[in-house]
Amino acid sequence: MSKQMSHLDNIPSTPGKFKMDKSPYIHNRLRWHSSLAKLTFWSFMFLGLILIFFFRSPSSNPLPQDPSRRSLRTYNWGGPAWEKRVRSSSRIRSRNGISVLVTGAAGFVGTHVSAALKRRGDGVLGLDNFNDYYDPSLKRARQALLERSGVFIVEGDINDSALLRKLFEVVAFTHVMHLAAQAGVRYAMENPGSYVHSNIAGFVNLLEVCKSANPQPAIVWASSSSVYGLNTKVPFSERDRTDQPASLYAATKKAGEEIAHTYNHIYGLSLTGLRFFTVYGPWGRPDMAYFFFTRDILKGKSISIFEAANHGTVARDFTYIDDIVKGCLAALDTAEKSTGSGGKKKGPAQLRVFNLGNTSPVPVSDLVSILERLLKVNAKRNIMKLPRNGDVQFTHANISLAQRELGYKPSTDLQTGLKKFVRWYLSYYSGGKKAAG
Ligand SMILES: NC(=O)c1ccc[n+]([C@@H]2O[C@H](COP(=O)([O-])OP(=O)(O)OC[C@H]3O[C@@H](n4cnc5c(N)ncnc54)[C@H](O)[C@@H]3O)[C@@H](O)[C@H]2O)c1
Numbered sequence: 123m124s125k126q127m128s129h130l131d132n133i134p135s136t137p138g139k140f141k142m143d144k145s146p147y148i149h150n151r152l153r154w155h156s157s158l159a160k161l162t163f164w165s166f167m168f169l170g171l172i173l174i175f176f177f178r179s180p181s182s183n184p185l186p187q188d189p190s191r192r193s194l195r196t197y198n199w200g201g202p203a204w205e206k207r208v209r210s211s212s213r214i215r216s217r218n219g220i221s222v223l224v225t226g227a228a229g230f231v232g233t234h235v236s237a238a239l240k241r242r243g244d245g246v247l248g249l250d251n252f253n254d255y256y257d258p259s260l261k262r263a264r265q266a267l268l269e270r271s272g273v274f275i276v277e278g279d280i281n282d283s284a285l286l287r288k289l290f291e292v293v294a295f296t297h298v299m300h301l302a303a304q305a306g307v308r309y310a311m312e313n314p315g316s317y318v319h320s321n322i323a324g325f326v327n328l329l330e331v332c333k334s335a336n337p338q339p340a341i342v343w344a345s346s347s348s349v350y351g352l353n354t355k356v357p358f359s360e361r362d363r364t365d366q367p368a369s370l371y372a373a374t375k376k377a378g379e380e381i382a383h384t385y386n387h388i389y390g391l392s393l394t395g396l397r398f399f400t401v402y403g404p405w406g407r408p409d410m411a412y413f414f415f416t417r418d419i420l421k422g423k424s425i426s427i428f429e430a431a432n433h434g435t436v437a438r439d440f441t442y443i444d445d446i447v448k449g450c451l452a453a454l455d456t457a458e459k460s461t462g463s464g465g466k467k468k469g470p471a472q473l474r475v476f477n478l479g480n481t482s483p484v485p486v487s488d489l490v491s492i493l494e495r496l497l498k499v500n501a502k503r504n505i506m507k508l509p510r511n512g513d514v515q516f517t518h519a520n521i522s523l524a525q526r527e528l529g530y531k532p533s534t535d536l537q538t539g540l541k542k543f544v545r546w547y548l549s550y551y552s553g554g555k556k557a558a559g
Pocket residue numbers: 189225226227228229230231232249250251252253261278279280281300301302303304305306319320324344345346347397398399400401402407
């Protein structure tokens with residue numbers, strides 16, 4: 123890391139040094155010599171810029187690639203064959219069905235939501251940039267799963283406005299299920315730019331294209347329980363304060379909620395934000411504790427369990443993926459139409475925010491005990507103090523609003539849900555597939 127930094131520091135200064143060293147020679151020469159020197163100087167500047175670009179590229183970067191740099195990558199999209207796949211995937215196959223653009227479709231929640239929509243006959247088109255924040259081969263496996271059920275995932279970035287406009291030109295989506303984001307709390311300290319790129323710039327770009335689309339789609343998108351931040355009043359309800367985020371991730375989700383308010387207010391877009399509480403299950407995310415605890419317990423590696431000050435328990439309101447999917451579908455089904463047209467608001471539109479949790483927080487140490495029983499392996503526990511870098515001590519959802527408005531009623535307890543996760547984990551990572559990470 124420090125080596126890389128020193129490279130970066132050296133390159134821009136080289137052309138400057140060159141000029142200083144040579145300037146006494148240049149001073150009394152003929153004019154064409156001095157212009158030659160200028161030309162040389164600017165050539166070196168240019169070379170320097172190219173070098174900076176290459177040294178910043180992922181080959182010399184041990185960390186996962188920054189998705190904001192990844193936006194420089196050009197994706198292959200367009201052409202008659204591509205448009206045909208886009209249309210066919212988006213085609214509604216049931217009466218009263220909807221056509222949904224699902225962003226982040228190769229992600230954990232996106233895959234499950236896309237599959238559920240397709241099963242009931244809705245048109246579904248996925249969009250994902252397949253970034254390598256975690257093992258992209260897992261995203262590819264999810265893509266293969268969706269492909270078998272007839273869902274096409276377009277490869278591209280939500281911050282690419284030309285691509286999004288093209289998609290709305292080809293298909294008049296009735297709904298957008300927006301799940302693409304840079305997730306994770308601690309990674310924000312390594313790569314803050316990726317949160318700004320996907321959760322702020324990408325979200326604004328998506329809303330810009332949606333507000334100009336005719337007809338405007340209704341949008342349901344994933345916020346997060348992390349917006350409650352340092353709030354200590356439990357259970358968390360939608361009316362509680364959310365102005366004390368404890369991580370950049372949380373701050374970008376909170377910003378998203380304010381941005382949603384603006385686009386609803388100015389352009390009449392129908393917007394529903396869903397605050398997910400620690401979602402887990404088959405095809406889950408390798409950067410989440412239940413997932414890497416499973417991996418490390420099986421490997422015989424010790425696992426770090428956080429505790430708060432004075433041996434306080436750290437607890438999470440773990441929510442099983444099937445319950446989240448039901449909440450997402452109910453949010454889509456109850457979403458009213460956007461009211462704007464021609465990029466202009468014509469009347470007030472729906473604006474909602476819901477908690478989607480399980481209402482039953484479980485201490486992380488209990489999670490580990492359940493995993494030990496399911497895996498039939500004892501964990502090597504390493505108790506550590508909860509670092510103050512983004513994680514909060516507990517989350518607990520009040521879901522009465524979602525219950526009333528969406529008929530949301532989570533029905534899977536942690537024991538049952540983890541059993542399904544472990545069954546998936548063991549079958550996915552046997553059969554020739556190497557362990558994650
Ligand atoms: N899983 C949870 O516990 C949880 C909790 C709260 C909120 N959320 C939110 O729910 C949503 C889905 O989460 P998940 O757990 O499925 O995460 P995930 O990382 O598995 O899925 C996100 C997907 O979006 C894609 N993506 C990211 N940036 C993109 C971009 N700029 N353009 C196109 N695609 C992009 C990624 O490649 C990934 O496949 C996210 O918005 C996340 O912040 C998740």
